[in-house]
Amino acid sequence: MVFCGVHFMAESADILTGPHQQVILPDLNAGCSMADMANLDDVEQIWDELAEVTDVEAIVPITYVNSAAALKAFVGRNSGAVCTSSNARAVLTWALDLDAPGGGGTLAAASGPWAESPGSGRRANKVLFFPDQHLGRNTGFQLGFGASDMQVIDPRRRLGGLADADVKEATFLLWKGHCSVHQRFRTEHVEAFRSEHPGGVVIVHPECSHEVVEIADQVGSTDYIIRAVSGSPAGAVIAVGTEIHLVDRLARENPDRTVLSLDPLVCPCSTMFRIDLPHLAWVLDGLVAGEVRNRIAVDEATAADARVALERMLAIA
Ligand code: SF4
Secondary structure (H helix, E strand, C coil): CEECCCHHHHHHHHHHCCCCCCEECCCCCCCCCCHHHCCHHHHHHHHHHHHHHCCHHHEEEEEECCCCHHHHHHHHHCCCEEECCCCHHHHHHHHCCCCCCCCCCECCCCCCCCCCCCCCCCECCEEEEECCHHHHHHHHHHCCCCHHHEEEECCCCHHHHCCHHHHHHCCEEEECCCCCCHHHCCHHHHHHHHHHCCCCEEEECCCCCHHHHHHCCEECCHHHHHHHHHCCCCCCEEEEECCHHHHHHHHHHCCCCEEEECCCCCCCCCCHHHCCHHHHHHHHHHHHCCCCCCECCCCHHHHHHHHHHHHHHHHHC
């Protein structure tokens, strides 16, 4: 039995676990507002519109792990991959073949689980990155691309609101999605923390806006933030730009450092916070009574395609 904290994680767990395992989401309303900003209908619509102005065989779709199984399946069917905040750089390097001489060239796909994928070996010159524009943008900058290489796709507008030339010239087509928690951190918060704690360190998650990432001292995934705080010297004062429950946990686990939220008034993630002890107790009571409550099961066709995209990510990482 596997217990998960939000819906997209439960779906991914069901896709990757064996038939003898079942996945439970203690509260079915525990989701991710960012994941909900991209759905299959909108992505397929934009994909079709992109195909009218450019060669979609040269676009690699990349979905952040915070996305529905149907989107991971779309990515799997179209020779793309899933990424996390830890491995986004590696996945984008793979997608654009940046390690190859000349970069931005042929997708290297001679071995690994994607070897038989349709489109392997094609020329790739763009990525369609969803649903979080900020992770895509920040990783693009980290890889040496500039703002002129990136365009934002607004799913509510035809062709994402872009001109044909914008699509043709862009390397990064970034879905207009964001994390409502991380988007709240602003440069003013960094400045206020620095004026109050001149020797302090600012660490932010790459789901924050690029303006904040640019002036932070360190940027990294949840795993990076945990390691950076626990590896800091005693007495360090650290402002962390990520979900408040992780910041509170790091403050409790590191009593000899001062760990603060970058935004003193930050709201918790209301959807993730739905998993609480009463819901966990309720599903455990069900198991004691022989009843599996709130099981998450992805249909096999979707799971098969999504598994391809997840396994590509695992092979790349
Ligand atoms: S903190 Fe942001 S990315 Fe994480 S679950 Fe909440 S809305 Fe989604």
